[in-house]
Amino acid sequence: MTTELELELKQLIIDTLELEDVTPEDIDPDEPLFVEGLGLDSIDALELGLALQKRYGIQLEADSEETRRHFANLRTLAALVEARRTQ
């Protein structure tokens, strides 16, 4: 089941990274976002970090390697936003 927030994040990923061939339905919440799966890379990780700060006011802290483990797939990303959003 996809939550409202997950759907919102799917659209955020697609719009931020200007993905052409992906619709929200194509993103499996449990599939890795990086390398396999969607095939995102380290530049995308930087872009997504910026987008999360802008949209949800999430500040990724110093230990951002650790934080970005939450970028592993859509479910972990949604959990991060849920826990840390300020807007």
Add this chain to the structure above:
Amino acid sequence: MNDSPLRQARWRDPDPSRCVGWLPAGRVTLADFQRRIGAWQACLDTLAAPGRCYALHDRDPLAFASALLALWERGDSVLLPADDRPETLAGVDALTQARLGDVPGGHRPGTGAAPRWGTLNAGRTALWLYTSGSTGAAKRIPKSFAQLDAELATHRDLWPLEGRLTISQVSHQHIYGLLFAILRPLGEAAPMAGVLCRYPETLHAWLAALDDTGQAELISAPPPLERLPDTLDWPRVRQRLAAVYSSGAPLPAADGQRAHRLLDAPVRELYGSSETGGIAWRDTHRQDDAWTPLPGVAVRADRDDDHLWLHSPYLDTRDWQRQADRIREAADGRFHLLGRADRIAKVGGKRLSLTAMDCALEAAPGVHRARTVVLPDHSGRLGAIVQLDPADIPVEHGARRRRIAALREPLIRAFEPTVIPRAWRFVETWPVNAQGKLTAERVERLFRDRRDPTQPRWLGVDTPGDAHCRVTLEVPERLAHLAGHFPGRPVVPGVVMVQWASDLAREHLGVTGAFSHLERVKFPQLLLPGERVTLALEWHGDTQRLDFRLTGRHGCHASGRMYFRAGDPP
């Protein structure tokens, strides 16, 4: 020996408490570092007698540096694979004794041991590294100690480190990271951060952890500098950075300014390549795009075609060498870069032979021809134009995704993720102009829907006569007009299809005049995102009438007649 930062071998100093590696959590002293070098040598002693070449890959700057010095001091040389993909590593195995570092099958050192010091002769090959060659195959380039020392001495004389901490955001498997992030601190007896600093938040925390007098230098590149968040408390870490370096691709002026403002340090760009070494530099934050040649380097522009001719102490020849970049000389001895003349591009800061990518794509079944291009938008990513057998052309979203996945599959094994094409345009006939060329203008047309989300994806036009044409189109999944028409079921509204017909008639048939009215309009089939369609247009100039018909795999999506007023401007 003052001109020989490496051959001075400051890592042998009897200065056990000197800081070599820095992290907020702790320091690595020179004594620790020397024991790590010794540990690597003990490990190597179990593999082979000195005088061999080893493949070294390690993301950790200190682990990399200690392995490198262990090899050099022992009398071995090093080959640096460009990355850690299995195919890259398999390619270097045949040339090397063993793999060292953080790769599958890579040897790692045991516990600390006393190091042995050797001799670093100027003419000896210190290492080999890879570049992407214009023919498509990666080229292996040797660097002697004399060559490395000549560059390092130049950098030290221009911008001495003076004990400042080096923080790196780039790979040291390539020449820029190797020189600036590893060899400069080693040669100038200055500390380096113990791990790569991948993210801006980490950088901010590290700068905050430095005391006010401790300054650092940042070895960076356009991708991280272009993506610095405003939201971090940068004023809190003012004056902690003495300089920011960038190389790998040009840094857009606006991003250079922004990095300068946020990081409160001069932003300096280096221009060069693995083959040529450093060529020139510029202070990007000064809003001046001219490059100053490094001391001892001479450049001139070819009188006929603007190609850069280079004379450099870092080349292994004293002759002038012609380069692939084009330049314009300025009156003051500086120069402007005009761009590359061959098919080498920078994609996300990575140098890539587009020819190699084209060949890899053309090896896939069903592909007649492929051309990859750097996308004509801000993304800096790669797009692919691929000519397929007509039977293999995908006509809906799912088929398109499967086709792209199949084409990506072999590329993922052979290239880094960053350079894999992000936008795909499948064509039945090669989209050349009247002169038979795939021009920049055609490329722009094929990817224009990325810039304007109201546009269909344009995939070619067939104009059998002056008054009629057939345009191949796809409905982008991110088309602006899809949202909100029918909730939960995105379709292209009829009015949008009519607008496309009108726009494309103006573009391809030279229709002018303001829109007047429609007749006999029908929208029999819904048009969905990802679908491929053909728009047939026929212009009747005598009556100012346009017949249009948009058809796809399920039949007709739109048809009708459109009238225009004669003589009016559109």
